[in-house]
Amino acid sequence: MTGLFDFWQYAFMQRAYLAGLVVAVLCPTIGIYLVLRRLSLIGEMFAHVSLAGVALGIFAGVYPLATALGISLGAAAALESLRRTYRVFTDLAIAIIISAGLSLAVVLIGLSRAFNIDLHAYLFGSVIAISARDLWLVAAVGLLVLGFALLFRKELFFIAFDEEAARSSGVAVDLVNLLFMAATALTISVSMRVVGILLVSSLITVPVAAALQVGRSFRSTALLAYVFAVLSVLCGLFVSYHANLAPGGSIVLTAVALFVLAAGYRKIFSRGGRLFAKGHLS
Amino acid sequence: MSHPVLELDKITFYYGDRLVLDQVSLSVCSGDFLGIVGPNGSGKSTLLKIIAGLLKPAAGSVRIFGAARENSRRQTRIGYVAQNVTSFNHAFPATVGETVIAGLTGSLGLLRRPGQREKRLVEETLAGVGLADLRDRLVGELSGGQQQRVFIARALVAEPALLLLDEPTIGVDVDAKEKFYGLLAALRREHDLTLLMVSHDLGVVARLAQSIACLNSKLYFHGPPAEFWTEDVLCQAYGAAVRILHHGDH
Ligand SMILES: Nc1ncnc2c1ncn2[C@@H]1O[C@H](COP(=O)(O)OP(=O)(O)OP(=O)(O)O)[C@@H](O)[C@H]1O
Ligand SMILES: [Mg+2]
Numbered sequence: 001m002t003g004l005f006d007f008w009q010y011a012f013m014q015r016a017y018l019a020g021l022v023v024a025v026l027c028p029t030i031g032i033y034l035v036l037r038r039l040s041l042i043g044e045m046f047a048h049v050s051l052a053g054v055a056l057g058i059f060a061g062v063y064p065l066a067t068a069l070g071i072s073l074g075a076a077a078a079l080e081s082l083r084r085t086y087r088v089f090t091d092l093a094i095a096i097i098i099s100a101g102l103s104l105a106v107v108l109i110g111l112s113r114a115f116n117i118d119l120h121a122y123l124f125g126s127v128i129a130i131s132a133r134d135l136w137l138v139a140a141v142g143l144l145v146l147g148f149a150l151l152f153r154k155e156l157f158f159i160a161f162d163e164e165a166a167r168s169s170g171v172a173v174d175l176v177n178l179l180f181m182a183a184t185a186l187t188i189s190v191s192m193r194v195v196g197i198l199l200v201s202s203l204i205t206v207p208v209a210a211a212l213q214v215g216r217s218f219r220s221t222a223l224l225a226y227v228f229a230v231l232s233v234l235c236g237l238f239v240s241y242h243a244n245l246a247p248g249g250s251i252v253l254t255a256v257a258l259f260v261l262a263a264g265y266r267k268i269f270s271r272g273g274r275l276f277a278k279g280h281l282s
Numbered sequence: 283m284s285h286p287v288l289e290l291d292k293i294t295f296y297y298g299d300r301l302v303l304d305q306v307s308l309s310v311c312s313g314d315f316l317g318i319v320g321p322n323g324s325g326k327s328t329l330l331k332i333i334a335g336l337l338k339p340a341a342g343s344v345r346i347f348g349a350a351r352e353n354s355r356r357q358t359r360i361g362y363v364a365q366n367v368t369s370f371n372h373a374f375p376a377t378v379g380e381t382v383i384a385g386l387t388g389s390l391g392l393l394r395r396p397g398q399r400e401k402r403l404v405e406e407t408l409a410g411v412g413l414a415d416l417r418d419r420l421v422g423e424l425s426g427g428q429q430q431r432v433f434i435a436r437a438l439v440a441e442p443a444l445l446l447l448d449e450p451t452i453g454v455d456v457d458a459k460e461k462f463y464g465l466l467a468a469l470r471r472e473h474d475l476t477l478l479m480v481s482h483d484l485g486v487v488a489r490l491a492q493s494i495a496c497l498n499s500k501l502y503f504h505g506p507p508a509e510f511w512t513e514d515v516l517c518q519a520y521g522a523a524v525r526i527l528h529h530g531d532h
Contacts, residue, residue, distance in 0.1 A: 036374055151393055158384040161374055165433075168334040168362040169440060170388030212375060216420065221375040 007241045015135045016127040016194070016237055016247070022142040023191040023203070024233035028211070028225035029149045030187045031204035033180065035212070036160045042079075043201030045094045046188035049075040049101035051197045053189065054122045055108035064122065065137055065193060072185035075101065080181065125196030125248035127240055134193050141190045145183045152176055157218060194233075196248030203252060207232060210259040213266040228258045285348070287312045287444055287476045288333065293342035295328055302328050304500045305342070312443075315470060315477045317487030317507075320497035321520050326480045327365050329497065330446045333478070334362040346444065361385075361442030365449050365480070367433045372422035378432050379417040382407060385436035407439040411465060426453040431462070438469070445469075447479040463490055 007013040034040055053071035057064030075097050082093035109119065121129040149156065155176045158166040167173045192200040207228035208221075215221025236251025243250070288310040295303040302325045310316050318326050331337045333344060347359065376384075383396055383404050390396060408414045411431045416424065421432055434450060451459045463486070469475050481487050487494060488507040496503040496510065498520070503510060 036371065038371070154384065154387045154390070154396070155392070157376075157380070158387045161376055161381065161384060162367075162370060164336060164364060165362065165367075165436065166384075166387065168336055168360065169385060169437075172392065212373065215375045217377045217418070218375050218380050 004242075012128050012130065013237075013241065015130045015132065017234075019130050019135050019138045020194050020233040020237050020247075020251075021230065022138050023194045024229040025226060026142055026145055026187045027191055027200075027203045028207050028222070028229045029146060030180075030184050031208040032211075032222055032225055033156050033160045034184065035205055035208045039090070040201070040205045041091065041094050042184060043188060043204040045079070045098050045101070046072050046075060046185050047192060047197050047200045048098045048105070050189045050192050050200075051122070052101045052105040052108065054119065054192075054197070055105045055112070058116070058118055059108045059112040063133070064118070065134060065189065068189040068192070069186065071101075072189045073182060076181040076185045080178070121196075122192065123197050124246035125192070125194055125199070125251070127237060127247050130193060138190045138193065141186045145187050148179060148183050152179065156180065194247060195251055196246065199248040199252045203229065203232070203255065206252065206255040206259055210255070210262040213259070213262040228255065228262075232258060285312055286310065286345075287314075287347060288478075289345040290329075290333070291343045291345070293329070293332060293339045293344065295325070295332060295337065295339045297328075302499065303332075303339070306497070306501045307342075308495060308501060308504060310476060310478065312476055313470065313474055314493065315466075315479070315491045317491030317494045318478060318480045318497060319482070319484055319487055319494060320502075324498040326497055327448050330362065330448050330478065330480060334360060334446055336362075359440075359443040361437030361440060361445040363433050363437050363445075363447050363450055365452075368426050368429045368453065370422075374422055376421050377418050378408065378413060378421055378424070379404060381421050381432055382435045382439050385439040389440045403439055403441075407435045410438070410469075411435045412461065427455060427458050430454055431458075434462075441473065443474065444476045445478070447477070449480050449482065451481070451483070466490070 031043070034042055049072050050068040053068030054064040056062075056071065057067035060067070078097055079090075079093055082088045082096065083090055088096070118129075120126075155166070155171050158169075158171055159173055159176060163173060188200055188204070191203060195203050208225045210228045211221045211224035215224050232251050232255040235254045236249075237247055239245065239250040239254075240247040286309045288308075290306055290308040293303050293306040294301070306325075306329065318329070320326050328337065332339050333346075383400060386396055386400050386403070390400070405414070405417075408417055411434060413428065413431055413435060416428065416432075421429060424432065430450060430453065434447070437445060451462060454462060466477060466479075467490075470477060479487070479491070488510060491507060493505060494503065494507055494510045495501060
């Protein structure tokens, strides 16, 4: 007997779905603060740096996810030091690190003389490539990042809304920012296993952007972002299996479709734009 | 006998190599209402930021509640409302209630969640600033004056002993302004609140504050309002243009 849900009998699909669900929860958890702080580009930065990490892993014959994790944490530190010590504007600092990551990746890929199947899976995501070891790493990072986001929820919210007010009222802003950067680096380097390097930052931003269209409080916006991300991953993996597509594309396309629906809903049911409004002058 | 809540000793501050504050010394007693005036660019906001712990002076010391600024663990007893507070990201999806309860983040400390007591505090504070009806509205969709009151509530909810307000009535209509000053008076009566308020409205400051500090990089005057209206103070700090204005007023 064949059915639409036969794929569940394959261990690799079970792993893909489990890892996908963890990633679907992690991405908006980090994404909502990145988007609201207008730091979406940081997602792109860690993705490019992760590519260098993966290339290094493949080149040196080490577990690529481990090298990607390590190099991402290094990039988080580099960003902080560029901003603080050298007083480079944040967006410029991000652009410099993106360039460094991407060029290093190109060089390493050239040296290993192979644009091999492994690299392809990391670039576009893969449902068959997720090993038990990958799944364990995704789960461990998931616990760590979710734990952090839950414990520091009120601090993360306050800092995202008004960093200066948070600092002046005694919030340990520097500590929380440091941990948040590390959490972002971790999230992106494990999420790329499922969605692929090229599209991982989209899963960070697009479900949040969709939720912002319809959310009427921070709480509801966050909940909606989770719903949209989980829906995208479930649908995306399903389509990916049946149409034999790389999952990154189908997951993010689903997210974009949800965004369009949310934006349309908002256009019909409420007047005035919020996300894209210039901000009414007071 | 009232004791000093805030003591500034020879505060000097530079932005790059521009001298913004030049040896400013000032002391404020518990329960005082100090109005800070001075022309644009005279360093008023900079001074408040130093007191709030957001900027570090190049020289001089800040003592709050008798302890040095650097090792003061009592940060949470300071409430600060910035001058540009309403120029936040208006697309930020936060309700009035969510915004105000965030003001308790510092005083709760890491890992503690707001509970019943905190929720009640938020209700009371919102009622105090006249925003009880707007609790579930998005802050970005309120008027400028309403937003201003939300951010003042966010500072007040932590029950600060020292409240720093940087031009809190910008963009607030006349009626709401009077209400706001009434609120400040009530807060000072009910809690032992020490207040520092930067304002360009010399008349209001002179009417409401117990003392006035007139700043233009240096501290030109610090004393009761009655003494403030002497010409040389105004002229020195503001330049000659003020003399005409002042005379025109009377
Ligand atoms: N971030 C900054 N970088 C460099 N210079 C600054 C910065 N902020 C303020 N300044 C300068 O410091 C001086 C004091 O600024 P400050 O904001 O304290 O003035 P102010 O008295 O509050 O003025 P206003 O009445 O316009 O609010 C000004 O000359 C200003 O140009
Ligand atoms: Mg100012």
